[in-house]
Amino acid sequence: MSLPLSMTAVEITQAGGPDVLRLCVRPVPVPQADEIVIKVAYAGVNRPDALQRAGLYDPPAGASDLLGLECSGTVVACGGAVSDWCVGDEVCALLPGGGYAEYVATPAMHALPVPKGLSLKEAACLPETFFTVWSNVFMRGGLKAGERFLVHGGSSGIGTTAIQLARAFGARVFATAGSDEKCEACIGLGADLAINYRNEDFVDVLKTEGGANMILDMVGGDYIARNIKTLSPDGRLVNIAFLTGSKVEINFALVMAKRLTVTGSTLRPQSVVAKAKIAEALLAQVWPLIEAGQVGPVMHSEFALADAAQAHALMETNAHIGKIVLKVG
Numbered sequence: 001m002s003l004p005l006s007m008t009a010v011e012i013t014q015a016g017g018p019d020v021l022r023l024c025v026r027p028v029p030v031p032q033a034d035e036i037v038i039k040v041a042y043a044g045v046n047r048p049d050a051l052q053r054a055g056l057y058d059p060p061a062g063a064s065d066l067l068g069l070e071c072s073g074t075v076v077a078c079g080g081a082v083s084d085w086c087v088g089d090e091v092c093a094l095l096p097g098g099g100y101a102e103y104v105a106t107p108a109m110h111a112l113p114v115p116k117g118l119s120l121k122e123a124a125c126l127p128e129t130f131f132t133v134w135s136n137v138f139m140r141g142g143l144k145a146g147e148r149f150l151v152h153g154g155s156s157g158i159g160t161t162a163i164q165l166a167r168a169f170g171a172r173v174f175a176t177a178g179s180d181e182k183c184e185a186c187i188g189l190g191a192d193l194a195i196n197y198r199n200e201d202f203v204d205v206l207k208t209e210g211g212a213n214m215i216l217d218m219v220g221g222d223y224i225a226r227n228i229k230t231l232s233p234d235g236r237l238v239n240i241a242f243l244t245g246s247k248v249e250i251n252f253a254l255v256m257a258k259r260l261t262v263t264g265s266t267l268r269p270q271s272v273v274a275k276a277k278i279a280e281a282l283l284a285q286v287w288p289l290i291e292a293g294q295v296g297p298v299m300h301s302e303f304a305l306a307d308a309a310q311a312h313a314l315m316e317t318n319a320h321i322g323k324i325v326l327k328v329g
C-alpha cells in the first residue's frame with residue numbers, strides 16, 4: 001500500500017492551556033522493524049495529554065512530540081520483523097505518542113484486535129485505561145476476589161474501567177466521585193457503594209466496612225495519608241497520578257503496624273517488552289469479558305481532530321463521565 005508523504009496532525013505550539021493546540025502538517029511515520037503504522041480512525045483523549053500540553057509531562061526519549069497515547073484504526077504498513085499483523089487489520093493500540101494525527105507508528109506488540117461487537121470509536125477508548133488498570137490493580141496490586149477495592153475518581157476513564165474489572169473479577173467495589181450524578185454512574189457500572197467526596201469522608205465510610213484491601217488513587221496530596229488510614233491490615237495502595245500534589249508527610253508507623261504496601265507506577269516510560277506483557281494478559285483475560293458484554297468503555301463525547309482544544313477544555317472541567325475521543329479518519 002502506498003502511503004502519502006504528509007498528514008494532518010495536532011501539535012503543541014507552546015506550553016499552555018488548550019488554546020495552544022493547532023493543526024499542522026507532518027511527515028507520515030515510517031515503521032521501524034518491530035512497528036506497525038496505523039491509519040487512525042479515533043484517538044483517545046487522556047489526562048497525560050493535558051499535562052504534556054501544559055509542559056508538565058515530557059514524552060520519553062524517541063517518542064513523538066505529538067499528543068495521543070491510544071487510538072483505533074487500520075494497519076497500513078508493517079515493519080520487517082512484524083508477523084502478527086497484516087495490512088488491513090483493524091486494531092486498537094497503546095501509543096508512545098502521536099495519536100492526534102492521521103497516521104501513527106507504534107510497536108506491533110502494543111496493538112490488540114478490536115473486540116468483537118465494538119466499533120472503532122469504542123475501541124479507541126480501551127488501550128490507555130485498560131493497560132493502566134490491569135497493570136496496576138491486578139499485576140501490581142494483586143486484587144483478588146472477595147477483597148474490598150476502593151478507586152478514587154470513579155467516573156473518570158480510569159475509574160469506570162477499574163470499577164467494571166474489579167467487579168468482574170469478584171471484588172467488592174467502592175468509588176469516590178464529585179457529584180450525585182457521577183456516584184449514580186459508578187453504581188450503574190457495578191460499584192457496591194459510591195461516595196460523594198463533597199458530602200462524605202471516604203475514610204469514615206470505609207471504616208464501617210472494615211477498611212479497603214486495596215486502593216487505586218490518582219489524586220495524591222492529602223488523600224495519601226487518608227488512604228493509609230483507610231487500608232485494612234496487609235492492604236495495598238497504588239498511586240498512578242498526583243492531581244493535588246506528590247510531596248506529602250505521612251505517618252510511616254501506621255504503614256508498618258498494618259503491614260501495608262505503598263507502591264505506584266506510570267505506564268508511558270515502561271519498556272516495550274513490559275507493555276507487551278500487559279497486552280498479552282489483556283488479550284487472554286479481559287478481551288473475552290469485553291466480547292461477552294461484561295465490561296466495556298464508557299463514552300462521553302466525540303470531537304473532530306481540529307477541535308482538540310475543545311476536547312481538552314472539557315476534560316479539564318472534570319464534568320465528563322467516561323472517555324472523550326477525537327474523530328480523525
